[in-house]
Amino acid sequence: MDWILPHAVSSYAGDIDAIYYLILVITGIAFVVTEAALVWFLIKYRGRPGRQASYIHGNTKAEIVWTAVPAVTVVVIGLLSGSVWNSIKGRDSVPAGAIPIGVHAKQFEWNVTYPGADGQLGTGDDFTVRNQLHVPVDTPVVVHLSSEDVIHSFFIPAFRVKQDAVPGMHIRVWFKAMETGEYELACAELCGLGHYRMRAAVTVHTADDYQRWLSEQSQTVALQER
Numbered sequence: 001m002d003w004i005l006p007h008a009v010s011s012y013a014g015d016i017d018a019i020y021y022l023i024l025v026i027t028g029i030a031f032v033v034t035e036a037a038l039v040w041f042l043i044k045y046r047g048r049p050g051r052q053a054s055y056i057h058g059n060t061k062a063e064i065v066w067t068a069v070p071a072v073t074v075v076v077i078g079l080l081s082g083s084v085w086n087s088i089k090g091r092d093s094v095p096a097g098a099i100p101i102g103v104h105a106k107q108f109e110w111n112v113t114y115p116g117a118d119g120q121l122g123t124g125d126d127f128t129v130r131n132q133l134h135v136p137v138d139t140p141v142v143v144h145l146s147s148e149d150v151i152h153s154f155f156i157p158a159f160r161v162k163q164d165a166v167p168g169m170h171i172r173v174w175f176k177a178m179e180t181g182e183y184e185l186a187c188a189e190l191c192g193l194g195h196y197r198m199r200a201a202v203t204v205h206t207a208d209d210y211q212r213w214l215s216e217q218s219q220t221v222a223l224q225e226r
Contacts, residue, residue, distance in 0.1 A: 009183070009204070010159040011176040015084045017160070022080070026073060094174045098140035101133070102126075105165040106148035108194035110185060116218055127217055131200035133185055135177055136210035142174040153189035156202055162188055177204040 004024075008017055087093055100121045102113035112133050116125025121144065135141045145154055147165040154173065155162045163173040187198040205213060 006157045008158065008160060009177055009179040009181070010161065011178055012084070012088055013158075013160040015087075019077070019081055019084060023077060026077075088174075094142045094172060095140040095176070098142040098174055099136070100142055100144060101135070102128075102144045102146070103133070103154060103165070104146050104148060105152035105154070105187070105198075107150065107192050108187075108198040110198070110200040112200070114214065114217070116214075125218065129217065133200055133202045134210065134213055135202070135204055136207045137177055137180050137204050139207065140174055140176045142172055145171045145173060150191050151189050152187045152191050152198070155186050155188035156183060157186075158183045158202075164189060180204045180206060 005017060005020070008014060099119070100115055102121050104111040104113070110131050110133070111128055112130075113121065113126050113128045114134075115121050116123065116127065118125060143154065143163075145163060145165040146169070147167045149167060151167070152165045153162060154165055156175070159175045159177065161173060161175050163171060165171065181204055183202040183204070185200040185202050187195060189195075191198065
């Protein structure tokens with residue numbers, strides 16, 4: 001059903017989509033039933049000559065049913081969503097060995113910091129590129145989000161990833177891309193007059209291509225610093 005949502009390419013996108021479509025079906029049925037009842041009431045109880053209006057003070061049984069059914073439905077959806085949420089956003093949800101990447105948001109750009117040969121952020125061989133997120137396929141990546149000025153929102157629709165970047169806070173979000181290709185990173189939080197142009201290119205490489213790209217960028221940065 002790619003005509004509704006973008007093509008899904010992350011490891012947990014299927015779980016998110018399943019919940020989305022479940023909610024869509026439930027709310028769609030509720031909408032159709034409600035509108036059909038409204039039309040039926042309009043026709044059945046329309047004003048007609050010689051008929052006096054009658055007043056109904058309520059129906060306890062009906063009120064219990066239309067309160068209990070939505071309540072149970074919401075609880076069921078919450079229980080189904082809980083395990084998915086915990087696997088994506090839980091305290092211990094980041095897979096072991098995930099590649100760390102720093103993403104610093106500011107009006108109106110994304111500054112992406114990559115670890116060098118040591119694989120650790122915050123060391124001397126790190127390098128930063130603007131508006132380019134490169135990741136390897138089939139490999140967990142943990143993004144360390146920060147913001148310089150206002151609230152931004154790190155949003156990659158194809159990955160089903162959306163996480164606010166809040167000034168003064170360092171927030172983690174992880175994903176694992178399952179297909180190589182080019183995707184879009186956008187800011188999903190209104191952050192100023194230039195909000196519309198705050199976007200970046202996301203490139204998912206094969207493992208070899210990613211290592212090659214890292215090596216090329218590291219060499220370029222080393223030459224610039226000489």
